[in-house]
Amino acid sequence: MSKAFSKTLRLAPRPSSLLRPAQSPLQSSLVSSQIKTASTPTATSIRHSSHSPLSPTTPMRPRTTIHTLLSLYKAHTPITMITASDFPSAHVADAAGMDMILVGDSLAMVTLGMDDTSEIGLDEMIVACRAVGRGVQGAFVVGDLPMGSYEISPTQALTSSIRLIKAGRVHAVKLEGGAPMAPTIRAITDAGIPVLAHIGLTPQKQHALGGFRVQGKSTSSALALLRDALAVQEAGAFGVVLEAVPAPVAELVTRKLAIPTIGIGAGAGCSGQVIVQADMLGNYPPGRYLPKFVKRYGDVWSESLQAIEAYGKEVKEGLYPAKEHTYPMKREEMAEFRRVVEEEGGLRDKDVDPAVVEETKTLSVSLSASLRRSERIMVLKWAVVLSLKTRWRRRGAEPAGWRRIVTVGRWDPPFSTPKSPAPSSALCASIGSRSSTTEAAMVRGSSGSGSSFSSSIVGSGSRLGLGSKDGSGGGEAIEGGWDEVER
Ligand SMILES: Nc1nc(=O)c2c([nH]1)NC[C@@H]1CN(c3ccc(C(=O)N[C@@H](CCC(=O)O)C(=O)O)cc3)CN21
Numbered sequence: 123m124s125k126a127f128s129k130t131l132r133l134a135p136r137p138s139s140l141l142r143p144a145q146s147p148l149q150s151s152l153v154s155s156q157i158k159t160a161s162t163p164t165a166t167s168i169r170h171s172s173h174s175p176l177s178p179t180t181p182m183r184p185r186t187t188i189h190t191l192l193s194l195y196k197a198h199t200p201i202t203m204i205t206a207s208d209f210p211s212a213h214v215a216d217a218a219g220m221d222m223i224l225v226g227d228s229l230a231m232v233t234l235g236m237d238d239t240s241e242i243g244l245d246e247m248i249v250a251c252r253a254v255g256r257g258v259q260g261a262f263v264v265g266d267l268p269m270g271s272y273e274i275s276p277t278q279a280l281t282s283s284i285r286l287i288k289a290g291r292v293h294a295v296k297l298e299g300g301a302p303m304a305p306t307i308r309a310i311t312d313a314g315i316p317v318l319a320h321i322g323l324t325p326q327k328q329h330a331l332g333g334f335r336v337q338g339k340s341t342s343s344a345l346a347l348l349r350d351a352l353a354v355q356e357a358g359a360f361g362v363v364l365e366a367v368p369a370p371v372a373e374l375v376t377r378k379l380a381i382p383t384i385g386i387g388a389g390a391g392c393s394g395q396v397i398v399q400a401d402m403l404g405n406y407p408p409g410r411y412l413p414k415f416v417k418r419y420g421d422v423w424s425e426s427l428q429a430i431e432a433y434g435k436e437v438k439e440g441l442y443p444a445k446e447h448t449y450p451m452k453r454e455e456m457a458e459f460r461r462v463v464e465e466e467g468g469l470r471d472k473d474v475d476p477a478v479v480e481e482t483k484t485l486s487v488s489l490s491a492s493l494r495r496s497e498r499i500m501v502l503k504w505a506v507v508l509s510l511k512t513r514w515r516r517r518g519a520e521p522a523g524w525r526r527i528v529t530v531g532r533w534d535p536p537f538s539t540p541k542s543p544a545p546s547s548a549l550c551a552s553i554g555s556r557s558s559t560t561e562a563a564m565v566r567g568s569s570g571s572g573s574s575f576s577s578s579i580v581g582s583g584s585r586l587g588l589g590s591k592d593g594s595g596g597g598e599a600i601e602g603g604w605d606e607v608e609r
């Protein structure tokens with residue numbers, strides 16, 4: 123063990139829970155299910171819930187601790203680190219075997235679309251850290267202290283660091299700054315929280331640096347960089363990020379230190395590397411600015427664009443969803459449903475609460491009395507639908523009848539006038555959010571393509587105005603069909 127590094131560990135005694143974080147219940151259960159899967163590869167009985175956050179196929183990996191990092195450093199094995207900002211980016215980075223994951227404040231720009239990193243706050247960082255933590259099984263997770271959360275005093279920095287650890291569930295914190303930050307780093311490490319320092323180009327201080335500019339290019343600034351590196355090491359940092367410094371400078375600084383350097387734009391002479399995941403994956407379209415040091419290992423933008431375009435096309439063409447994406451129903455049940463709809467023309471009495479019918483009628487009458495004719499029809503329909511929905515919701519269930527009403531609800535002339543356009547199909551869909559496309563298709567299929575199908579709610583022998591075909595409900599005979607509504 124190198125002298126300064128071991129001193130770091132000694133000076134900053136940490137609770138063993140930090141050094142060797144216990145597995146969360148989620149992870150232990152995941153692990154046991156993986157073991158089962160692994161030992162019985164052909165077993166089909168193990169079904170993983172689609173809600174299970176971590177993929178069951180991810181191989182197990184042991185927890186990376188500060189000791190693991192030290193071993194890598196001592197063995198001159200480059201340490202791998204990548205940023206993550208949410209559950210999926212953490213999950214994939216962890217599965218890819220990254221030694222460390224950084225929840226960097228660059229997520230302000232690449233994930234939240236902010237102009238720079240100065241805008242993001244500690245609360246937002248904590249949300250990201252927690253999401254990342256849920257996706258990580260083995261990597262050592264470092265959370266960035268955002269601008270404004272640590273510069274005022276060592277006490278402020280410690281308070282923020284404790285929040286990142288306790289609420290954000292990270293294993294260590296990172297902060298920007300060299301020698302002037304030494305007392306702050308000391309305060310945090312003394313409290314048993316590992317600190318990764320960050321010197322060179324420190325993006326939070328971009329305005330003071332005059333932009334994102336390479337640091338340490340002159341003898342004096344290279345010397346200042348070395349002084350900063352030694353100062354943060356002395357203060358107890360377990361490692362230091364060197365950003366955008368000439369490679370030979372970074373290499374020499376690395377040799378003068380006894381803690382690992384993690385380079386980004388600092389050449390291969392560092393003890394490890396870090397990169398912004400969104401940059402290296404090619405998450406953004408060509409043309410977006412990328413720092414010179416970024417190598418694009420992927421083209422996620424094109425892949426995503428292609429996939430989403432294909433989805434859009436298939437939806438427009440009616441190719442998606444296909445049969446295998448829909449839910450089956452017993453033939454007899456569907457036959458009975460169809461019979462009730464087509465032969466009885468609506469709901470059976472037992473499906474409708476008489477009180478609902480009464481209430482709806484009253485509502486309809488009072489509304490129709492107070493509205494102009496053109497508005498009336500539309501409002502009445504919505505009133506009926508909403509009233510029924512409320513009622514049925516209150517009774518703790520949404521009977522098939524509600525879906526049926528919404529599914530077959532139609533929004534076409536005469537209320538689709540330039541003055542009062544029909545609600546969009548999207549609106550219809552959201553109102554009937556429990557009604558499925560499949561069901562709409564079934565209803566459509568049953569009434570013959572392009573034919574008009576309308577519904578009336580029949581309850582207690584009463585017909586309510588939902589645009590019944592024969593005009594007995596809302597008093598409107600309506601032409602047209604579902605197709606017109608959807609397109
Ligand atoms: N997507 C992303 N990736 C990053 O690596 C990153 C961010 N965002 N946001 C915060 C900082 C900014 N970073 C940068 C940005 C540019 C250079 C760079 O290579 N600058 C050039 C030109 C600067 C100038 O115009 O003077 C240089 O030569 O310094 C380095 C690091 C790194 N960080």
Ligand SMILES: CC(C)C(=O)C(=O)O
Pocket residue numbers: 205224225226227228229266320363365386396397398
């Ligand atoms: C660029 C890395 C080191 C970083 O600080 C970040 O992602 O915020």
